[in-house]
Amino acid sequence: MSEMITADLVDLDLSADTKEAAARSLAERMVAQGRVTDLDGFLADVAAREAQMPTGLDGGIGIPHCRSAHVTEPTLAFGRATQGIDFGAADGPADLVFLIAAPAGADSDHLTILSSLARQLMDAEFTGALRSADDAERAAALIRGDADEAEAADEAGEVTDGPTDERADERAAERAGESTGESTGEAADEPSPAQVQTKKSVEAPAHGEGGGEGGGRGAPFKIVAVTSCPTGIAHTYMAAESLENAGREAGVEVVVETQGSAGFTRLDPAVVAAADGVIFAHDVPVRDKERFAGKPTVDVGVKAGINRPAELIADVRGKAERGEVSSGAAAAPVDRAGDEGDSYGTKLRKWLMSGVSYMVPFVAAGGLLIALGFAIGGYEISEAKSVAEHFVWTEAASWAALLFQVGGLAFSFLVPVLAGYIAYGMADRPGLVPGFVGGAVAVQINAGFLGGLAAGLIAGATVMAIQKVRIPAVLRGIMPVVVIPLISSAVVGFLMFLVVGKPIATLQSGLSDWLESLTGANAIILGVILGLMMCFDLGGPLNKVAYAFAVGGLGANATEGNLKVMAAVMAAGMVPPLAMALATTVRGKLFTKAERENGKAAWVLGASFITEGAIPFAAADPLRVIPASMAGGAVTGALTMSFGATLRAPHGGVFVVPLIGQPLLYLLAIVAGTCVSAGLVILLKGMRRTGPEQASAKADEAASAKAAEAKNEPVAAV
Numbered sequence: 001m002s003e004m005i006t007a008d009l010v011d012l013d014l015s016a017d018t019k020e021a022a023a024r025s026l027a028e029r030m031v032a033q034g035r036v037t038d039l040d041g042f043l044a045d046v047a048a049r050e051a052q053m054p055t056g057l058d059g060g061i062g063i064p065h066c067r068s069a070h071v072t073e074p075t076l077a078f079g080r081a082t083q084g085i086d087f088g089a090a091d092g093p094a095d096l097v098f099l100i101a102a103p104a105g106a107d108s109d110h111l112t113i114l115s116s117l118a119r120q121l122m123d124a125e126f127t128g129a130l131r132s133a134d135d136a137e138r139a140a141a142l143i144r145g146d147a148d149e150a151e152a153a154d155e156a157g158e159v160t161d162g163p164t165d166e167r168a169d170e171r172a173a174e175r176a177g178e179s180t181g182e183s184t185g186e187a188a189d190e191p192s193p194a195q196v197q198t199k200k201s202v203e204a205p206a207h208g209e210g211g212g213e214g215g216g217r218g219a220p221f222k223i224v225a226v227t228s229c230p231t232g233i234a235h236t237y238m239a240a241e242s243l244e245n246a247g248r249e250a251g252v253e254v255v256v257e258t259q260g261s262a263g264f265t266r267l268d269p270a271v272v273a274a275a276d277g278v279i280f281a282h283d284v285p286v287r288d289k290e291r292f293a294g295k296p297t298v299d300v301g302v303k304a305g306i307n308r309p310a311e312l313i314a315d316v317r318g319k320a321e322r323g324e325v326s327s328g329a330a331a332a333p334v335d336r337a338g339d340e341g342d343s344y345g346t347k348l349r350k351w352l353m354s355g356v357s358y359m360v361p362f363v364a365a366g367g368l369l370i371a372l373g374f375a376i377g378g379y380e381i382s383e384a385k386s387v388a389e390h391f392v393w394t395e396a397a398s399w400a401a402l403l404f405q406v407g408g409l410a411f412s413f414l415v416p417v418l419a420g421y422i423a424y425g426m427a428d429r430p431g432l433v434p435g436f437v438g439g440a441v442a443v444q445i446n447a448g449f450l451g452g453l454a455a456g457l458i459a460g461a462t463v464m465a466i467q468k469v470r471i472p473a474v475l476r477g478i479m480p481v482v483v484i485p486l487i488s489s490a491v492v493g494f495l496m497f498l499v500v501g502k503p504i505a506t507l508q509s510g511l512s513d514w515l516e517s518l519t520g521a522n523a524i525i526l527g528v529i530l531g532l533m534m535c536f537d538l539g540g541p542l543n544k545v546a547y548a549f550a551v552g553g554l555g556a557n558a559t560e561g562n563l564k565v566m567a568a569v570m571a572a573g574m575v576p577p578l579a580m581a582l583a584t585t586v587r588g589k590l591f592t593k594a595e596r597e598n599g600k601a602a603w604v605l606g607a608s609f610i611t612e613g614a615i616p617f618a619a620a621d622p623l624r625v626i627p628a629s630m631a632g633g634a635v636t637g638a639l640t641m642s643f644g645a646t647l648r649a650p651h652g653g654v655f656v657v658p659l660i661g662q663p664l665l666y667l668l669a670i671v672a673g674t675c676v677s678a679g680l681v682i683l684l685k686g687m688r689r690t691g692p693e694q695a696s697a698k699a700d701e702a703a704s705a706k707a708a709e710a711k712n713e714p715v716a717a718v
Contacts, residue, residue: 027099096131
């Protein structure tokens with residue numbers, strides 16, 4: 001196994017002034033060492049990870065990182081910035097930058113090494129040594145934890161101070177509960193995060209031995225925590241280290257389960273049972289979260305675990321003192337109310353996106369089966385007898401009826417699933433039952449898609465209100481499975497049947513009538529709005545809202561107005577990837593090599609109505625790609641509505657053309673929008689002084705020069 005970091009991957013005078021420039025400079029070193037095969041492709045993956053969550057940490061640290069197919073082996077590059085670089089940390093810019101590159105299939109040993117580094121970054125002594133190091137070899141040895149090289153560097157007088165690896169080993173042993181108070185002088189093997197967690201759970205000192213608050217209680221307050229992040233490489237382990245350190249300072253016993261990319265070892269059930277409180281610091285779902293039900297719980301994003309651990313410990317202790325417990329472990333940010341401090345609008349978006357994301361598979365399966373039934377048996381197939389009563393194996397009409405009826409059943413779950421998982425996003429599993437019940441009521445009273453939205457929000461709010469009531473300990477065990485479902489379902493059913501359901505049903509009916517009546521300029525304006533929404537965030541929340549609005553009107557009883565909306569939405573959603581594919585074909589020199597490769601795939605993605613195919617282009621150049629995409633989407637939406645094109649299938653792209661009304665004009669609208677978007681993006685990119693191809697060539701030239709210098713070879717003049 002190659003060294004993960006060498007002196008060639010260290011830059012003690014990093015002159016970049018932006019996080020993008022810093023990542024590129026360090027990535028070029030990786031390219032020169034043959035550890036990254038495609039510079040721009042790798043940087044696109046880094047940018048995509050950065051877009052999920054800023055990678056800046058308090059204490060002047062930036063840790064851009066990602067998994068990428070363009071990485072040949074786990075690699076770490078380190079740069080010490082000459083001026084601060086903004087990585088989104090609350091306390092300001094970073095001067096220590098660690099670029100972590102992991103292959104798409106990195107093994108657990110490499111990832112464990114990276115997790116060990118992440119924990120070290122929480123040690124001020126370690127980061128201080130890196131800030132004072134004046135030699136790349138010494139900095140690389142410090143990061144690797146190479147004791148022999150560090151000692152050799154000290155003897156050579158290359159540095160005058162800094163922590164030794166024996167001391168680092170002592171700190172690791174202390175975290176694992178192995179410290180004996182004597183130094184053996186031998187460097188022990190670095191324990192894995194799972195081993196640290198297991199040993200701490202067994203050998204953590206009693207409160208009377210460790211000191212701290214509440215000494216009169218005779219035992220420390222016990223907290224179990226789970227940390228996780230999208231890539232499971234850095235933030236997961238840094239949050240664990242931060243919580244453990246804060247726990248020691250507060251005299252609290254903290255045992256952390258790190259659910260990272262290197263795998264995880266579940267906390268001992270006895271440790272969980274003995275815990276007085278739970279902290280979730282995570283950005284992906286907590287695995288086996290039902291283990292923690294019935295305990296005081298604080299649920300935040302992973303960065304809160306890094307930046308304010310003492311506050312989280314105080315919060316969970318306060319909840320324990322007040323008797324506040326959870327009926328179930330909380331979900332990930334994508335499914336739940338959001339991190340503390342989120343605005344109500346942000347929380348509402350997350351709740352709705354939770355419902356829509358679970359609804360889409362039902363839409364695709366049910367809607368396409370219905371459309372295929374129509375294609376084979378004609379629109380009169382909706383009047384066919386049940387296939388359970390009449391089915392002839394040799395008749396196409398029977399097969400069409402089978403497809404239509406199965407699709408209809410799948411499609412009938414659309415509104416209940418939407419409502420159920422909106423409630424789930426708000427209140428976790430206890431919200432599912434009242435959410436599904438409310439969605440079913442919405443279907444029964446013809447409240448449709450809008451009724452499902454209202455039912456989900458009402459169900460989630462009802463469960464959240466019930467969970468705030470202080471319950472005697474003897475009843476807590478039956479709350480999630482009996483009391484909450486019973487009370488919340490009754491409340492939601494009452495409200496949907498007798499209070500809000502009928503007005504919403506009237507509104508839904510009026511909306512359908514309005515869509516049916518749209519002609520001329522009004523229809524075109526609606527098409528423009530839908531086209532802009534579909535192309536603004538390329539598969540994001542606004543795109544999903546427009547899509548959900550369209551599919552909510554489909555089904556066996558869809559009106560012509562509903563079908564026009566569906567046609568406009570799908571046509572506009574196909575434009576961005578098709579436009580990027582066309583632009584890379586017509587003016588390839590304006591795009592990087594990686595973008596040209598992505599352009600080939602974008603033909604298929606766009607034709608299949610997968611708007612996300614344009615995301616790599618938008619991530620690299622959002623100010624040009626997104627406005628161009630929106631312009632083309634607006635043109636396509638307007639033309640589709642003006643042509644009166646209709647569509648019964650909720651998905652499928654060009655592969656469901658036989659199910660489209662006015663198919664030739666429909667395809668013409670897509671071609672027109674694609675050309676508009678492609679032309680605009682070419683124009684906007686062409687106006688730049690330095691195109692991506694020139695920048696890429698300069699980067700390649702610089703990488704070649706560094707590689708040749710390392711081999712003492714001359715560089716050919718260009």
